[in-house]
Amino acid sequence: MTTAPTNIRIDIVSDVVCPWCIIGFKQLQRALAELDGEVEVDLHWHPFELNPQMPPEGQDVREHLAQKYGTTVAKSYAARGRLAELGESVGFSFRYYDGMRIHNTFRAHQLLHFADEQGKQTELELALFESYFSREENVDDADVLVAAAGRAGLDQEQARAALNDGRYADTVRNQQRFWLSKGIQAVPSFVLDQRYLIPGAQDSEVFVAALKRLRDEKAA
Numbered sequence: 001m002t003t004a005p006t007n008i009r010i011d012i013v014s015d016v017v018c019p020w021c022i023i024g025f026k027q028l029q030r031a032l033a034e035l036d037g038e039v040e041v042d043l044h045w046h047p048f049e050l051n052p053q054m055p056p057e058g059q060d061v062r063e064h065l066a067q068k069y070g071t072t073v074a075k076s077y078a079a080r081g082r083l084a085e086l087g088e089s090v091g092f093s094f095r096y097y098d099g100m101r102i103h104n105t106f107r108a109h110q111l112l113h114f115a116d117e118q119g120k121q122t123e124l125e126l127a128l129f130e131s132y133f134s135r136e137e138n139v140d141d142a143d144v145l146v147a148a149a150g151r152a153g154l155d156q157e158q159a160r161a162a163l164n165d166g167r168y169a170d171t172v173r174n175q176q177r178f179w180l181s182k183g184i185q186a187v188p189s190f191v192l193d194q195r196y197l198i199p200g201a202q203d204s205e206v207f208v209a210a211l212k213r214l215r216d217e218k219a220a
Helices: 019-034 061-069 073-090 106-117 121-134 142-151 156-165 169-181 204-219
Strands: 006-014 039-047 189-192 196-199
Touching: 006 019, 006 204, 019 073, 019 121, 019 204, 039 106, 039 121, 039 169, 039 204, 061 073, 106 121, 106 142, 106 156, 106 169, 121 142, 142 156, 189 204, 196 204
Parallel strands: 006 039
Antiparallel strands: 006 189, 189 196
16 A cells, blocks of 8 residues: 655745755755655745845845955855856756845745745745846846746736735734744754754755654654
8 A cells, every 4th residue: 555645844934035045945855856755745935034124226245245244255256156056956047247236035025925825935936036046136126026926827916916015014024033033043944844943055865864754753
């Protein structure tokens, strides 16, 4: 008799301008592919703003990294090259360029909450990663966000209305405070079965081991 797959909830605290978040998710996808038929996952994305005080015009990425982390130009180029290689290895394209800017993501997170209600949250999350890192777009711009919603299979007029009236702003703020209260100070953070935390963009083997452990615990 075929054994039914084990259902496991995975909460992902993430920001759409975080390169390690998409790399970590791609590693999770690899792990799930390896465990195909053994586990089924219920994914939930949660908001985290890397730069909540970012002004509307954004900031040059290299300038931002220098101010926030003391990163030199040489180290910035090296980091971009490393991320591009990692992205290629997991099937994601990072298109870093001179003059690239980082933007506030509060509105993006509001739209992600709208997408969650429509059952399209993961699709929109991936579309927004693509917008920022692959399409060289400003993910604080309403037109960019609405276009990403369309690519994710969402109604664009409804998406624009959700952005315009700010109906999810308080909900997103409350979610941010919740995860901060749980000690989440960096992203990505993966919480498996509301019990186990996997911080950062770990290799797929780490996810495989954790998922197998949960599978066995639930079967016991």
